[in-house]
Amino acid sequence: MFEDPGKEFSVTDVAALDDGSFVTTTSKLPALAFTHSAIWLRVSLHNPQSWPCERWLTVGDARLEDVQVYVLQNGTWTGMQAGSAYPVKQWTIAERQPRFPVEIAAQDNVQILIRVVSRSLMLINPQLWDDTAFFEQRMDSQLSDGIIWGLVLLILPISLVAGYLLRFRLLIINAFALLFYFPLTAVANGYLFYLPSLLPWSRELVAVxxxxxxxxxxxxxxxxxRVRRLPRWLQITFLLYLVLGAFLLLWGAYGDFITTRSYFTYYRYAAHVLIPLTLVVALYKKVKLSWLAWGISALFLAQGTKGLLWEAENDIWLYGEDKLGLSSALIIAFLLISTLNFAIAHTRRRERRALAEIAYLQQAEHERLESQVQLRTQQLRDSLQSRSALLARISHDMRTPLNSIISYAHQLQVGPAQSYPERIERSARQQLEMLDDLLELSRHELLQIEMSLEPGYLFGFLQEIEEEGRYIASRQNNKLVFNLDSNLPLLVHADFRQLRRILINLLNNAAKFTSDGTIVLRITCQEHQNQQFCLDFSVQDNGIGLPHGMRESLLKPFHRGSNVTHTEGFGLGLSIVNELLQQMGSKLVIADGPTGGSIFGFTLWLEGATEEDLDTVFVESHQAFTDGGGRRIVLVDDVELTRTFLGDLLGGYGFEVRLASSAEEALAYLESEPADLLITDQIMPGMNGWALLQEVRARYSDLPVMLYSASPARAERQSAELLFDATLLKPASTTDLLACIERLCAKSTALTV
Structure with missing residues (x-):
């Protein structure tokens, strides 16, 4: 063997070299790894027989790119060539495994020179074959290759389909690894011979x-x-090794293929440390791994130990240029089969867990239904008992107000009396209230009232309660005092419908037993934890009060105080209130007033809400007829939902609306163009509504400013003398909202004129 680093020697130059220039080799040449040199082999053959000898010469692996064979006959060198460096039609024998014919006359000697240049691994192993041995070897090779091709083409689509159906990513990724690795082995073993146009791109395809x-x-x-669950440094190491290795391999397609493969030969051995290290860290972090991870770790550890101790070539997990026989794909195919078994076993375990969970849920649902049936049965029995008591008294209780109405009607026929119509009306109202309470009790006995928590404005809700409470109190010349704590939340999640029933019932109860007195509705925030608010509600009156020892009985249906003589009723209101509060996780507390009368109170834990949780910031009344007429309105609110909803509403009525998310942005709009109205929120980050009002009064004194806020107007000390032109609590009806805007815009227009 002779190495020509500069690839400058011709066949005549090499033939002229003396024996000292060559290195004698054994029958099998050592692997020369990757080299830019041209390798020359000199072979001397002798035919001792008395008849001619014909043989086939194979130089080495099918991937060798430039193979030239020169035979010295009659003093002349005859050249032959093969490999991907030449078009297939220029090969001596056009076959996937290049071979060259050699003829030796009887009792003759032949000298052969072989020149090999290749960017792939120099797997050179010259052999002579007779026809029988060569074709037997080729048949054996084709048979084994055919079996491997068949196994891979069978396993690969099955695994892809199974991975897709089972939604098992690990199986799909493993299948794709085989999908690209098998063509890599096919290219390395010369199968591009069947695609001659791709032969010159063999090394580039191998790189990619x-x-x-x-x-x-x-x-x-x-x-x-499961590296995602392991320490960050290991994740980064794993990903860096992947990226750098892929870059090093891919660089061979654009740079020096031989140099990159030389580096990668050593780089890949780091995987024999990285994979077992990952297993050890997973054990230390108590991350449970599958048996498949254990098997791959053991394989890498065994291969690394073998390569370190015996310096043996690693022909599994090559991904580079080494032997890359088709049989190496069987290792990945075996891994793919193991992953498929793992996926099936994992799916079965998951199905068993799902079936067990379904069985548990079915059992739990069965028990729940049985419990529900028992509960409903008991409720039905209690309801029937209540109805029996109700029917026993209903004839007498219903006759009382009806008899009064009939009596007053007869009195009117006798002569005029101004007080009789009022008494008739009062009796009729008492009967309506009784019917409403009876209907509510009837519904509650047969059907459990479901609480529906929804986000809403607390102050807007309480404003409605105040308006209705004042009317209720005025029927017996009572005065209603509405006392709200300053630290109440602006928005809460609550069942406002049931809470309204509770408060109206308590106000009705207080007004019924109080004449020419005072009723106080007080709401305070007792405690605040994160977004949870403990609100205390109380209704205090200075009426007739409660007799001692009867507080508990007042919470039962049809029970009234012993001191109630001249007031109609059936004792159902407080019972309904108590039932509703129990479903809300609270209870009704009854106490004596400090100056007489009674106090009825309860506490509720309510979760805070934000305006982003709401569906709208106003109540559509469908009764507004307003023409904006192109009048300009600047709307400032830090909540995008409020700006969007109000902007769409006002824009639909013809107003030109400028939306601002901050007071500074609103002032910029006013600076750029005049406006007919400014609508602002009260609580905003940075400059709040009062600071904005003060700035507008200083710059644009004639511009009306309207406050549309979730809380009542509360002026700061430095803004005590300032007043908004109008204030509305959220959520106002569209009728009130548009009427207020129309009035303020008209005022602005009049001032301008």
């Missing part, structure tokens, strides 16, 4: 396919070893 296969396999390992 090896980079993709390497990347996919380590993505597979990343998921299999």
């Amino acid at each position: 396919l090896s980079a993709i296969s390497f990347s996919i396999f380590f993505i597979y390992a990343f998921l299999l070893f």
Whole structure:
């Protein structure tokens, strides 16, 4: 063997060299790894027989790119060539495994010179074959290759389909690793011979396919070893090794293929440390791994130990240029089968867990239904008992107000009396209230009232309660005092419908037993934890009060105080209130007033809400007829939902609306163009509504400013003398909202004129 680093020697130059220039080799040449040199082999053959001898010469692996064979006959060198460096039609014998014919006359000697240049691994192993041995070897090779092709083409689509159906990413990734690795082995074993146009691109294809296969396999390992749950430094190391390895392999397609493969030969051995290290860290972090991860770790550890101790070539997980026989794909195929078994076993375990969970849920649902049936049965019995008592008294209780109405009607026929119509009306109202209470009790006995928590404005809700409470109190010349704590939340999640029933019932109860007195509705925030608010509600009156020892009985249906003589009723209101509060996780507390009368109170824990949770910031009344007429309105609110909803509403009525998310932005709008009205929120980050009002009064004194806020107007000390032109609590009806805007815009227009 002779190495020509500069690839400058011709066949005549090499033939002229003396024996000292050559290195004698054994029958099998050592692997020369990657080299830019041209390798020359000199072979001397002798035919001792008395008849001619014909043989086939194979130089080495099918991937060798430039193979030239020169035979010295009659003093002349006859040249032959093969390999991907030449078009197939220029090959001496056009076959996937290049071979060259050699003829030796009887009792003759032949000298052969072989020149090999290749960017792939120099797997040179010259052999002579007779026809029988060569074709037997080729048949054996084709048979084994055919079996491997068949197994891979059978396993690969099955695994892809199974991975897709089972939604098992690990199986799909493993299948893609085989999908790219197998073509890599096919290219390395000369199968591009059947695609002659791609033969010159053999090394580039090897670079690309090896980079993709390497990347996919380590993505597979990343998921299999659950690296995401391991320390950050190991994740970064794993990903860096993947990226750098893929880059090194891919660089061979554009740079020096031989140099990159030389580096990668050593780089890949780091995987024999990285994979077992990942297993050890997973054990230390108590991350449970599958048996498949254990098997791959053991394989890498065994291969690394073998390579370190015996310096043996690693022909599994190559992804580069080494032997890359088709049989190496069987290792990944075996891994794919193991992953498929793992996926099926994992799916079965998941199905068993799902079936067990379904069985548990069915049993729990069965028990729940049985319990529900028992509960409903008991409720029905209690309801029937209540109805029996109700029917026993209903005839007498219903006759009382009806008899009064009939009596007053007869009195009117006798002569005029101004007080009789009022008494008739009062009796009729008492009967309506009784019917409403009876209907509510009837519904509650047969059907459990479901609480529906929804976000809403607390102050807007309480404003409605105040308006209705004042009317209720005025029927017996009572005065209603509405006392709200300053630290109440603006928005809460609550069942406002049931809470309204509770408060109206308590106000009705207080007004019924109080004449020419005072009723106080007080609401305070007792405690605040994160977004949870403890609100205390109380209704205090200075009426007739409660007799001692009767507080508990007042919470039962049809029970009234012993001191109630001249007031109609059936004792159902407080019972309904108590039932509703129990469903809300609270209870009704009854106490004596400090100056007489009674106090009825309860506490509720309500979760805070934000305006982003709401569906709208106003109540559509469908009764507004307003023409904006192009009048300009600047709307400032830090909540995008409020700006959007109000902007769409006002824009639909013809107003030109400028939306601002801050007071500074609103002032910029006013600076750029005049406006007919400014609508602002009260609580905003940075400059709040009062600071904005003060700035507008200083700059644009004639511009009306309207406050549309979730809380009542509360002026700051430095803004005590300032007043908004109008204030509305959210959520106002569209009728009130548009009427207020129309009035303020008209005022602005009049001032301008």
